[in-house]
Amino acid sequence: xxxxxxxxxxxxxxxxxxxxxxxxxxxxxxxxxxxxxxxxxxxxxxxxxxxxxxxxxxxxxxxxxxxxxxxxxxxxxxxxxxxxxxxxxxxxxxxxxxxxxxxxxxxxxxxxxxxxxxxxxxxxxxxxxxxxxxxxxxxxxxxxxxxxxxxxxxxxxxxxxxxxxxxxxxxxxxxxxxxxxxxxxxxxxxxxxxxxxxxxxxxxxxxxxxxxxxxxxxxxxxxxxxxxxxxxxxxxxxxxxxxxxxxxxxxxxxxxxxxxxxxxxxxxxxxxxxxxxxxxxxxxxxxxxxxxxxxxxxxxxxxxxxxxxxxx
Numbered sequence: 001x002x003x004x005x006x007x008x009x010x011x012x013x014x015x016x017x018x019x020x021x022x023x024x025x026x027x028x029x030x031x032x033x034x035x036x037x038x039x040x041x042x043x044x045x046x047x048x049x050x051x052x053x054x055x056x057x058x059x060x061x062x063x064x065x066x067x068x069x070x071x072x073x074x075x076x077x078x079x080x081x082x083x084x085x086x087x088x089x090x091x092x093x094x095x096x097x098x099x100x101x102x103x104x105x106x107x108x109x110x111x112x113x114x115x116x117x118x119x120x121x122x123x124x125x126x127x128x129x130x131x132x133x134x135x136x137x138x139x140x141x142x143x144x145x146x147x148x149x150x151x152x153x154x155x156x157x158x159x160x161x162x163x164x165x166x167x168x169x170x171x172x173x174x175x176x177x178x179x180x181x182x183x184x185x186x187x188x189x190x191x192x193x194x195x196x197x198x199x200x201x202x203x204x205x206x207x208x209x210x211x212x213x214x215x216x217x218x219x220x221x222x223x224x225x226x227x228x229x230x231x232x233x234x235x236x237x238x239x240x241x242x243x244x245x246x247x248x249x250x251x252x253x254x255x256x257x258x259x260x261x262x263x264x265x266x267x268x269x270x271x272x273x274x275x276x277x278x279x280x281x282x283x284x285x286x287x288x289x290x291x292x293x294x295x296x297x298x299x300x301x302x303x304x305x306x307x308x309x310x311x312x
Contacts, residue, residue: 035074039300042168042202043231046296049137049171052097057178064103066179067116069094072145075133076299081289083299088145097143098130101180105264108182110238110292114142132239135295136171139235140182143293170232170297184229184236184267191265192225195312198284201305203228203237205284209276209312214263219273226258226284227269230298236268237302241288246274246312247281280312 033047055067072092076083096116101108110132118126130142173181187197187206195207206227213223224244228237238260246254258270276282286305 035296040168041300041303043136043170043301044297045167045169045171046136052138052174052176054176054178059103060100062103063109064101064179065114066099066176068097068099068176068179070097071095074296075131075143076294077131078289078291078293078303080291081303083294083303085299086145086293089147091147092145093148094146095143096128096130096146097133097138097141099139099141099176099179102264106180107262107264107267108140108180109262110140110182110236110268111142116146118146118148131293133293133295134230134235134237134290134298136233136297137174138181138295139173139233140238140292170230173233182235182268184227184234185265186234187227190225190227192223193278193312195282196310198308198310199231200284200308201286201289201303202231202301203305204231204234205229205308207282207284207310207312208266213271213273214261214266216263217261217271217273221273222275222277223271224254224258224274224276224282225261225266225269225271227267228290230301237290237292238268239291240270240286242270243285243287244272244274245283245285246276247283248277248279253277253280276312278312282310282312284308 050070052068052070055069057064057066072088072095074088075086077086098114098116099108100111114130116128116130117124126146126148128144128146130144133141133143187194190206190208192208192210197204197206208225210223213219226242229235242258244258254274256272258272261271262268285307290302
């Protein structure tokens with residue numbers, strides 16, 4: 001997948017049938033433990049981990065799309081660094097989730113334009129645009145709580161974490177046989193001349209420089225790539241505003257924004273055509289934290305970033 005192709009992805013619609021299951025999910029969701037009071041400003045173990053059930057998968061052009069569901073649960077929306085908690089409503093029956101990936105590479109595409117339609121007997125019973133989200137066990141996906149009418153019984157795993165909740169760490173990614181999980185290359189596996197990692201806002205940021213930009217990125221010359229990811233699980237952190245400054249022999253060699261880009265070898269990253277050379281001092285600044293909704297365990301992290309520096 002090329003960068004221009006990724007940036008051109010529009011709304012993806014997956015229409016599927018799903019029997020109503022409101023009663024069972026209302027009862028189960030009420031059992032969610034209360035939040036840990038003194039949560040760290042970092043990634044932490046949530047109070048519980050929920051499983052999910054698969055509805056189905058389909059193809060949308062070059063992309064694969066999966067629709068899954070779990071218990072309705074709390075999550076947080078972000079506007080800038082401000083967060084807003086979304087509580088479970090009485091009418092919510094499920095937490096609907098969708099994952100979009102590039103079929104050629106199996107790479108998950110962070111996407112904020114997924115619409116889900118639930119139909120029964122040809123009639124639309126629920127329709128919603130899903131939030132782009134980040135979850136410890138489900139990774140990058142689009143999701144929201146939804147109300148569905150009718151009755152049904154569904155078995156979904158639900159695990160409390162009383163001994164770990166509130167402690168630094170993360171639940172391991174879920175093993176979804178038919179659906180890839182968002183990931184980033186290990187820093188040492190990034191192509192080009194890797195320059196190491198820095199930490200800011202509890203995010204791990206890996207830096208590399210290439211002799212030429214990846215396919216689909218306009219411009220000629222060396223390319224600076226920055227891969228921001230979560231600690232522990234290494235999920236990409238999308239929808240940030242990031243800039244870089246290069247200093248060489250006391251003078252500024254580059255200063256400007258890093259654009260979001262997508263490459264099979266680099267993954268989701270931020271980059272720019274810049275004459276980065278060995279020995280340059282790099283300063284990374286985050287003007288806007290990841291504008292992605294968060295499940296419990298991520299809502300306190302990645303909100304405030306200090307400038308990070310390293311030598312190339």
